[in-house]
Amino acid sequence: MADVALTHGPVADKRRGEGLTAATLITPATLFVAFCLLAPLVVLFRYSLNEFIPAKKMMVEAVTVANYIRFFTDPYYTSILATTVRVAVMVTAICLVLGFPLAYVVARTQSRFKHLLIISIILPLFVGNAVRAAGWMTIFGSKGAVNATLMGLGLIDKPLEIMFTEKAVIIGIIAVNLPFMVLTLQSVIEGIDRAVEEAAFSLGAPPGTMFRRVLWPLALPGILAGTILTFILAMNAYATPFLLGGPLFKMMAPLVYNQFTQQANWPFGGAIAFILMTVTLLLTVAANLIFQRRAAR
């Protein structure tokens, strides 16, 4: 029996050692998330319950939901929230419609240039949002490339109003988000056996039916992931709405920034930040539930 105990001892020690190694490895990331993400959120949430005295530009310690009430009772702010949700939904929908065929082609191509195709999809992400938005400004402006070309060709006689409109912002955010959608969908479509599509065809399903009954449900996890990613990015877009939307077009992220820096109103800024976060989360969860219910049918 002594022998058995002796042979078991070191093994058990080794096990404990592995557990310790694992703990050591995950600790930095856990601490980072705790201190750099959760802690500021807690502090911000506490601020959002404070009072603000505009005359002195001063925050006063309190526990009140006044900031939240102010947001939801003022149509100026609720319309900004509505605009943000509308833009995010449109961007996400258009990204899905544009991204799916592209992702499908990339996933299914036999070409040896496939990696080049993927790089060219990621390439736009190498340019920062602000730089890209500045680029868009030169194209969309009333004397920009688009209008100059169309007017030069005689197709229009007065410049199209693209710049500083919701359209410009939507186009701009789509350009940022499309790669995320395409890459997410592509990796999921690649995991679907091509023969499954062919099986549907051979059983009499035309392409549209095959897509609806086979490809779409099988790609659903990727569609969901891509949609959530795109939606969150669009809800929180800052540089693009700020630069392409102009001074009159408002979305939530620039509004938060404005409250903190221009108005120095930390309680209200904190409240808006939390409203943005909560709405994003609720809509994401709701979409998730709807998708999953439909998939389960």
Added chain:
Amino acid sequence: MADLSLNGLSKHYGDFYAVREVSLTIADGEFLVLLGPSGCGKTTTLRMVAGFIEPSAGHVRLAGQDVTLLPPWKRNAGMVFQSYALFPHMTVAQNVAFGLEMRKLPRADIERRVEEALALVRLGGYGGRLPRQLSGGQQQRVALARALAIRPDVLLLDEPLSNLDAKLRQEVRVEIRELQRQLGLTTVMVTHDQEEALTMADRLVVMNEGSVRQVGSQRDLYERPADRFVAGFVGRTTFLAGTVEAPGRFRSDGGLALACAGGSPGRAALSLRPERIEIGLQPRSGLDNSLSGTVEFVSYLGALIDIHVRLSPSDRLVVQIANREGGFTPEVGQPVHVGWSASAGQVFNE
């Protein structure tokens, strides 16, 4: 069920011909096997019949209708894929019902035919399961049931057994063949496994480099191979390189003078089936060729024994004998006599 004919079917990608002028007629209820090494064009041919690949030239006629330009969903062809290609998000019953729903059958008919098809492949009661809950062999049978449920004009099998283990493969082989006979299904199967091809087919098509090399029964291919490729691909054979000096006279590169059947003067290969050669310690009389040699290698296969015999520095022959009680037991290094009649060998001119 119906007949199928391919007429001058070709598929080329630039200069490369995947399939070159394939013409075949498959009778109603016939089981035809396309056999060949990988890349020989057999799968491309099958996919052109299914409609997944558009031919560069030629025609496909199915049940008296030219379907060459019809998309797969407008042809009534049931296909079983190598990977089975079951819909992973649908139950077994939903998989089998899919083709029937596409045909817009009434709900009651669909249910009845799904049950029939599942009973046919002995999977009655498995309708509610998901494909991933089944074994490989069961998944294969669901794929078969799904293809049969639509009552196809032709059943297409693309290496249907290659993902099964050896033992199961032998069972499924017989099962598919019996089902095919019972239902009178016109069937085209693609395989690279010659044993599979030989046991299942009514008629075989040997393909190589995109072309049909020979069409015939098992016996035709084995006894009267059309060319050197078919002789080497179907069954085993030893090729002796040499020259035909005159019809009936073959001289190997190692200097052996051999009697053969026919052949025209020039470079040629003499094909000798291992089991058609006599071997013993004493020369046997009455054979056209009788030679002495040395045993170089023996493989003991249980029922059979393979003996590699060195006849000359450049000629080596494989001889196969049945492992009979009290029969010849070869040993490496042993001097032996081998012999065969002229008609046992086949000459292929180069």
